[in-house]
Amino acid sequence: MKENDEWYTPAEIIRSLGDFDLDPATSVEAYRLNQSAKHIYTLEEDGLKQPWNGRVWLNPPYSNPLAKRFLEKMAEHNNGVALVFSKIEAKWFHDVVLGHATAVKFLYERTRFFRPDGTKGMQPRNGSMLVAYGIENAVILMNNTLKGKFVFL
Numbered sequence: 001m002k003e004n005d006e007w008y009t010p011a012e013i014i015r016s017l018g019d020f021d022l023d024p025a026t027s028v029e030a031y032r033l034n035q036s037a038k039h040i041y042t043l044e045e046d047g048l049k050q051p052w053n054g055r056v057w058l059n060p061p062y063s064n065p066l067a068k069r070f071l072e073k074m075a076e077h078n079n080g081v082a083l084v085f086s087k088i089e090a091k092w093f094h095d096v097v098l099g100h101a102t103a104v105k106f107l108y109e110r111t112r113f114f115r116p117d118g119t120k121g122m123q124p125r126n127g128s129m130l131v132a133y134g135i136e137n138a139v140i141l142m143n144n145t146l147k148g149k150f151v152f153l
Contacts, residue, residue: 007059007115008029008030008059008113008115008116009113010111010112010113011035014034016144016145016146017130017140017144018055018140019037019038020036020037020054020057020080021037021053021055022037022038022039022040022052022054022056022080023037023059024041024047024056024070025047025058025060025070026041026059027043028040033118036059037056048069048070048073052073054079055080055137056074056081057080058071058074058083059082067084067092068091068092068095068096071084071092071097071131074131075101075133077133078100078134079136079137080132081131081132081137081140082130082131084131085126085127085128085129086106086127086128086129097131098153100133101133101153102133102134102135102138102153103131103142103151104130104131104132105129105130105132105144105146105150105151106129106149106151107127107128107147108147108148108149109147110126110127111128129148130148
């Protein structure tokens with residue numbers, strides 16, 4: 001991961017989706033900020049090489065090919081929710097999300113992520129979407145209180 005991949009999800013997004021067993025793409029600093037899951041894998045542990053168990057929260061590194069590789073592993077695991085940019089023109093969206101996800105929620109408001117020092121970043125140029133893998137996660141996403149448009153795939 002490059003340093004510019006270190007952007008942390010606001011805790012309220014994760015909390016709105018319930019409890020997660022694993023966050024395979026985080027850091028100790030991010031975990032202190034958002035308590036994303038019961039277990040985490042950091043850059044040093046390389047979540048792509050580790051086993052994934054239970055319900056997974058995924059905010060992958062946004063650079064390619066890492067984003068696609070993490071989403072492919074999420075599709076294979078098929079139990080969790082991923083937060084990624086709403087780039088419906090991207091090859092990974094067509095190949096991995098449309099081909100494998102159960103549902104998507106396009107978030108109305110742009111997500112302002114946190115920097116490693118805990119300060120809130122500027123509004124990003126792109127919107128975000130939550131991608132559900134598995135029917136239980138799709139139902140949670142459908143009933144989620146975050147503003148946006150929910151779509152079964």
